[in-house]
Amino acid sequence: MASGFDRGGVFVDAFxxxxxxxxxxxxxxxxxxxxxxxxxxxxYAGFExxxxxxxGTDSYDLARAAVTQIRDRGELGGVDAIVYANCLPxxxxxxxxxxxxxxxxxxxxMDFPASxxxxxxxxxxxxxxxxxxxxxxxxxxSVRLAAALLGAEPExxxxxxxxxxxxxxxxxxxxxxxxxxxxxxxxxxxxxxxxFRYIGxxxxxNGGLATADDDETVGTFFGYTSRLVTEAxxxxxxxxxxxxxxxxxxxxxxxWRILSRVLGIEPERVWAPSIGEVxxxxxxxxxxxxxxxxxxxxxxxxxxVALVMAGFGLNWQCLILEAL
Numbered sequence: 239m240a241s242g243f244d245r246g247g248v249f250v251d252a253f254x255x256x257x258x259x260x261x262x263x264x265x266x267x268x269x270x271x272x273x274x275x276x277x278x279x280x281x282y283a284g285f286e287x288x289x290x291x292x293x294g295t296d297s298y299d300l301a302r303a304a305v306t307q308i309r310d311r312g313e314l315g316g317v318d319a320i321v322y323a324n325c326l327p328x329x330x331x332x333x334x335x336x337x338x339x340x341x342x343x344x345x346x347x348m349d350f351p352a353s354x355x356x357x358x359x360x361x362x363x364x365x366x367x368x369x370x371x372x373x374x375x376x377x378x379x380s381v382r383l384a385a386a387l388l389g390a391e392p393e394x395x396x397x398x399x400x401x402x403x404x405x406x407x408x409x410x411x412x413x414x415x416x417x418x419x420x421x422x423x424x425x426x427x428x429x430x431x432x433x434f435r436y437i438g439x440x441x442x443x444n445g446g447l448a449t450a451d452d453d454e455t456v457g458t459f460f461g462y463t464s465r466l467v468t469e470a471x472x473x474x475x476x477x478x479x480x481x482x483x484x485x486x487x488x489x490x491x492x493x494w495r496i497l498s499r500v501l502g503i504e505p506e507r508v509w510a511p512s513i514g515e516v517x518x519x520x521x522x523x524x525x526x527x528x529x530x531x532x533x534x535x536x537x538x539x540x541x542x543v544a545l546v547m548a549g550f551g552l553n554w555q556c557l558i559l560e561a562l
């Protein structure tokens with residue numbers, strides 16, 4: 239295995255997610271003017287339902303709901319750090335815009351959700367770190383950062399990773415031909431051997447494509463995702479044949495049928511069963527689909543899983559895990 243890539247003493251577990259409470263059929267959102275494509279086209283791509291946040295709720299409500307699940311299962315405990323990731327920069331502040339406009343005091347632009355989370359869950363010893371500008375790959379980026387922090391801080395044992403995003407009122411719930419849901423995901427990265435062993439991760443960023451339109455974004459998907467997975471495997475000393483599962487984001491179902499052939503991965507090993515029910519949950523898709531894989535009972539100890547995500551920026555990330 240390549241030097242600097244092995245994190246054999248780091249593990250990922252305690253997966254949880256939450257969704258906006260307004261479950262909406264794709265046809266209803268088309269009628270309400272929330273889409274760019276037709277509902278028929280989105281259904282052809284595999285999308286059927288999506289979940290929007292109710293009025294008066296924000297992205298922090300989603301984050302809190304996901305972490306509450308971890309706590310209620312008895313899997314939260316103490317943590318040394320919280321890595322709190324957002325795709326949309328506006329979700330990195332939960333202060334009231336009206337207070338900023340009324341007072342012109344910038345403290346209302348720095349009401350950080352990570353600090354609220356630390357306080358609400360009594361994680362008094364945890365430091366907080368905000369992660370942004372990685373778009374839909376933010377959840378995978380938070381796991382990579384957590385693993386790096388454990389490597390740099392030998393006295394630390396556990397890092398809570400959270401990603402939460404809610405589209406603002408009036409937004410179109412479609413991006414690059416994907417039906418969007420509001421949602422959050424969370425997991426714990428630690429030294430205790432639970433869940434999955436962290437093998438490594440890889441990221442590609444092409445800032446020159448930051449303002450790419452939807453068609454240009456789709457046009458990059460196959461080439462960059464293929465390169466991402468190939469390079470991630472190479473860094474880990476693995477080949478496509480070593481992967482037992484590829485857990486993807488919820489994008490057009492037919493896209494991964496093509497990619498699996500390009501990568502030499504059997505289509506049956508590509509796992510994204512939640513696309514019809516939840517759509518593309520911004521940064522949470524990999525956690526939702528990995529949770530479904532665990533619940534299915536199909537995954538066995540020793541099997542290797544690649545979690546793959548593409549996002550604006552443009553960013554691509556791949557996380558490789560091994561089931562315990």
